[in-house]
Amino acid sequence: MVAIAxxxxxxxxKRHRLREVIDASVDVDDIAHFCLGRFWRIxxxxxxxxxxxxxxxxxxxxxxxxxxxxxxxRVIMGQARASGDTEIVITxxxxxxxxxxxxxxxxxxxxxxxxxxDLLAEGTSLRLTQRADFASYLTxxxxxxxxxxxxxxxLVALNGx
Numbered sequence: 001m002v003a004i005a006x007x008x009x010x011x012x013x014k015r016h017r018l019r020e021v022i023d024a025s026v027d028v029d030d031i032a033h034f035c036l037g038r039f040w041r042i043x044x045x046x047x048x049x050x051x052x053x054x055x056x057x058x059x060x061x062x063x064x065x066x067x068x069x070x071x072x073x074r075v076i077m078g079q080a081r082a083s084g085d086t087e088i089v090i091t092x093x094x095x096x097x098x099x100x101x102x103x104x105x106x107x108x109x110x111x112x113x114x115x116x117x118d119l120l121a122e123g124t125s126l127r128l129t130q131r132a133d134f135a136s137y138l139t140x141x142x143x144x145x146x147x148x149x150x151x152x153x154x155l156v157a158l159n160g161x
Contacts, residue, residue: 005070027115035130043145054152
């Protein structure tokens with residue numbers, strides 16, 4: 001991601017490369033399913049398919065919108081430790097003129113190859129945070145999964161996927 005952020009290519013080229021990196025290294029479907037939580041069961045098969053595709057697009061959109069924040073960043077690899085069926089890789093993210101941030105990458109091999117399933121930034125799980133956001137949204141929209149999907153579609157369109 002740092003290499004993509006520092007590349008001279010256009011935003012569209014960077015976005016395309018970012019999608020390739022995410023496809024190769026992140027278990028997006030697992031994260032998406034986790035983030036929808038118990039609401040997965042009330043979604044129709046068509047809604048589940050739409051949600052998975054939009055979750056992927058939204059993930060790329062969110063990360064792409066922050067690529068500028070990664071210019072000049074260095075990532076220092078630390079120790080790795082086993083935790084159940086995952087490995088946690090500890091890194092330090094060094095940004096110019098900012099405090100060093102510890103990021104823990106949660107890697108699962110459940111699919112046969114190592115894939116990122118969560119990030120812990122300063123102790124906060126990104127997928128737990130997203131799950132809580134989705135649950136809150138759905139609670140305020142009478143548990144209507146289609147409303148969530150429409151909201152996701154709007155966010156992706158707004159940010160130029």
